[in-house]
Amino acid sequence: MNLAQGYIEYIINPKSGSVIGKGTAKKFANYLRNNGYDVRVDKTKSMEHVCQLATKAAMDADCSMVAVAGGDGTVREVAHGLEGSGKRLMIIPSGTENLLAKELGTSNAFKRLVEVFEDGFISELDLGIANGRCFTSIAGLGFDGDVIKKISEKRKGHITHLHYLQPILQTVRDHEFPNIRVIVDDEEIFNGQGEVFVGNISRYATGLRILRDADFSDGLLDVCVYKCASRIQFVKHYIKTIFRVHAHADDVIYRQCKKIYISSSSKNVRTQIDGDPGPELPIKIEVIPNAVRVFVSKSGKRAEL
Numbered sequence: 312m313n314l315a316q317g318y319i320e321y322i323i324n325p326k327s328g329s330v331i332g333k334g335t336a337k338k339f340a341n342y343l344r345n346n347g348y349d350v351r352v353d354k355t356k357s358m359e360h361v362c363q364l365a366t367k368a369a370m371d372a373d374c375s376m377v378a379v380a381g382g383d384g385t386v387r388e389v390a391h392g393l394e395g396s397g398k399r400l401m402i403i404p405s406g407t408e409n410l411l412a413k414e415l416g417t418s419n420a421f422k423r424l425v426e427v428f429e430d431g432f433i434s435e436l437d438l439g440i441a442n443g444r445c446f447t448s449i450a451g452l453g454f455d456g457d458v459i460k461k462i463s464e465k466r467k468g469h470i471t472h473l474h475y476l477q478p479i480l481q482t483v484r485d486h487e488f489p490n491i492r493v494i495v496d497d498e499e500i501f502n503g504q505g506e507v508f509v510g511n512i513s514r515y516a517t518g519l520r521i522l523r524d525a526d527f528s529d530g531l532l533d534v535c536v537y538k539c540a541s542r543i544q545f546v547k548h549y550i551k552t553i554f555r556v557h558a559h560a561d562d563v564i565y566r567q568c569k570k571i572y573i574s575s576s577s578k579n580v581r582t583q584i585d586g587d588p589g590p591e592l593p594i595k596i597e598v599i600p601n602a603v604r605v606f607v608s609k610s611g612k613r614a615e616l
């Protein structure tokens with residue numbers, strides 16, 4: 312592909328990534344160098360550092376594009392730093408879920424990465440912003456906020472799906488369904504006990520498609536409210552979501568919008584954004600349309616329904 316003059320800022324999070332993921336990141340950097348690109352690798356020290364590196368690259372006229380090797384949290388911080396710059400972003404997914412990368416049609420297989428890079432398909436990516444904090448994929452409130460809090464308290468570096476099991480089981484046992492009020496584009500759509508998800512992509516952890524109609528470049532956020540007051544109802548929602556018939560259920564509200572305001576009369580309602588602990592309530596979420604330009608595969612865009 313034809314890249315304008317300039318170096319490639321290559322951001323690697325050494326903490327997020329399996330051994331295989333790290334190998335791919337190195338191999339892809341070598342591939343770029345072997346093809347004549349000036350690759351400048353920066354290893355990240357913290358999430359703040361990730362955003363700083365991306366912001367610096369965004370402002371540097373000599374930087375032609377940015378590559379990031381990391382999980383969904385690392386990719387989010389890079390996207391935040393690049394917002395509005397017009398710089399292209401190549402994702403080398405090496406986290407546990409890699410939800411955004413999957414939605415874009417890339418993977419951590421080396422051959423696939425080379426294909427995506429050489430084909431050179433670029434798409435606009437919207438971002439969500441929740442109380443000033445960006446997210447690329449999904450924000451959740453209630454149950455999954457509790458699960459993420461439990462995981463983050465114990466987390467040291469890379470985690471696998473197994474790390475989620477105990478916190479999920481504990482949360483199923485202890486969770487109290489909060490009272491929440493949801494206002495979408497200035498209209499109250501819900502006031503009662505439930506769980507809320509807001510996002511930009513259709514994929515969610517463990518392969519669920521909660522926001523099944525979400526499109527990452529349509530300038531809208533998808534919202535799904537599960538009315539839920541008991542564990543039995545929660546399990547029913549879960550089963551319907553597995554079979555992707557939840558959006559039409561009587562006790563589910565599904566909308567697309569530009570802004571959402573969520574408040575709660577319950578105490579200690581936790582939130583998560585892209586798998587990390589999120590802001591406290593009340594929370595105001597808005598979409599930033601066309602925020603970042605990302606490499607996608609020909610088969611990217613919407614997940615197959």
Ligand SMILES: [Mg+2]
Nearest residue numbers: 526527529531
């Ligand atoms: Mg969208």
